[in-house]
Amino acid sequence: MEQSPIKKSSVTVADVARAAGVSKATAARVLGSYGTVSDAVRAKVSEAAAALGYRPNELARSMTTGRSGTIGVVVGDIENPFFSSAVRGIADVARLAGFTVILTNSGEDIAAEKAAIRTLLAKRVDGLIVSAASTSDFEHLLEIPDSGCPLVLLDRAISGIEVDTVTTDDRAAAEQATDILIRKGHRTMAYITACDTPDHRLHTLNDLQTGSVRQRVEGFVAVCADAGIAAPLEMVHLGANGREKCAKIALELLQSPQKPSAIIASDSLIALEVFKAVQQLGLSIPKDVSLIAFHDADWTAVTSPPITVIGQPVYLLGETVASLLIERINGAELQARRIVLPTELIERKSVDAPIEVVSSRPAR
Incomplete structure (x- = not known):
């Protein structure tokens, strides 16, 4: 009776060793990528393994080599x-x-x-x-x-x-972004982040448990304080975690009597929801609100206007x-x-002076 071919899923090291005409230990060294064998033996074992459709047993390999790969x-x-x-x-x-x-x-x-x-x-x-x-x-x-x-x-x-x-360098990036807004004349800004607290308010910087976000907010707050802006912690808005929450925060801010003239988004997902909220309300960037986003996501370069971003490698x-x-x-x-x-601040077209500053400029 003709012997049944070996199923590929059940091919063992011993099967490969027999086909290659080497010992099981030698085949194991080749297949497990450890130990030393000649190039000729390595080629013979590799050809046999390919012909039989050998698939390594990762658990067995890790027990032999001490690594799982x-x-x-x-x-x-x-x-x-x-x-x-x-x-x-x-x-x-x-x-x-x-x-x-x-x-x-x-x-x-x-x-x-x-x-x-x-x-x-x-x-x-x-x-x-x-x-x-x-x-x-x-x-x-x-x-x-x-x-x-x-x-x-x-x-x-x-x-x-x-x-x-x-x-x-998150802190330096936030400092640079905030400084550009302040030099344009912005005094009522908002920093939006996904981080949150039980009451959704930022009382101290110690409330921020995510390292990178804390560095960014520290930079934002420090530059605002140096510019004489009162209560910069109150400009930090928490809980923008997920599209619905992002959209809710953005819409509330943009419809508030104290609407910020500029927004810094802590990531590109938040920035996208801010952008959509601006469109939904019939506002425009940067005329009604300036926008800067962390992360140079693909969409930020193709919107109208393209978004100023903090490019991170x-x-x-x-x-x-x-x-x-x-x-x-x-x-x-x-x-x-x-x-x-x-990081690199990539300036595009989403930042300008706030309306009150633009309207006070002398006509030319």
Whole structure:
């Protein structure tokens, strides 16, 4: 009777070894990418594996090599173009180094972040990249390097953790954006962010638990205070988390008796809802309200008018954080590195002087 062909899903290392005419141990070294074999043997085993349709058993490989070939990534909002671009940079570097990325979303919820990290550690990832939801609740992050798993922080620094961190210069960017508005004559501004508090009000800067957002708001408040603007914390509007909440906040602000003459949006999703609210109310940018957004999302350059943005090297941010992590996975023993990437204010057509300043200019 003719022997049935081996099913591809059940092809083992032993099957590949027999087909290649080598020992099982030699085939395992080739298929597991560890140890030393000659180029001729490697080619013979690889050809046999391809012919049989061999698929590696990742669990068995990780038990043999001590590695799973995976990197875990936890971000705050997977729908945000900022994180999408950063993850692309991470994935491209990881792929070239032979790693697969497992992506999880915390929704900026600390409980969800902790659960995601537990799951990724249980899957034996070789390293973790985390965009931390909180700068005060981070005990679970301290446990990661203690367990032997390298950790690198993405976009958000935490002063109490000595691990590699890659951020952009958020405070300087916010200071520059706010300064431009003030030099144009704006005094009633609004800064809108997704961060929130139980009563949806910002009482002190310590209320902001997301590192990057706190840096931005600190920059905004500092420049306003230096310009003599009273109560700048009251200009910070919280809770713009999701399209509906963003739209509600934008519409309320633009219809308020104290309507701001300029708005700084903490991300491009918020900026988009502000833009749509302006159109819905029959207003115009920058005549009725000036607008600046963090992150140079694609849509900001093609609207009418195009939006002034704070360009962040987001893809490079992802590339850099992945490179640092892979160095750690490969055994690098260095002091914790804190890399701050510069930002760029890209001036377009969404900023002008407020109406009262424009109307007071002498005719020419």
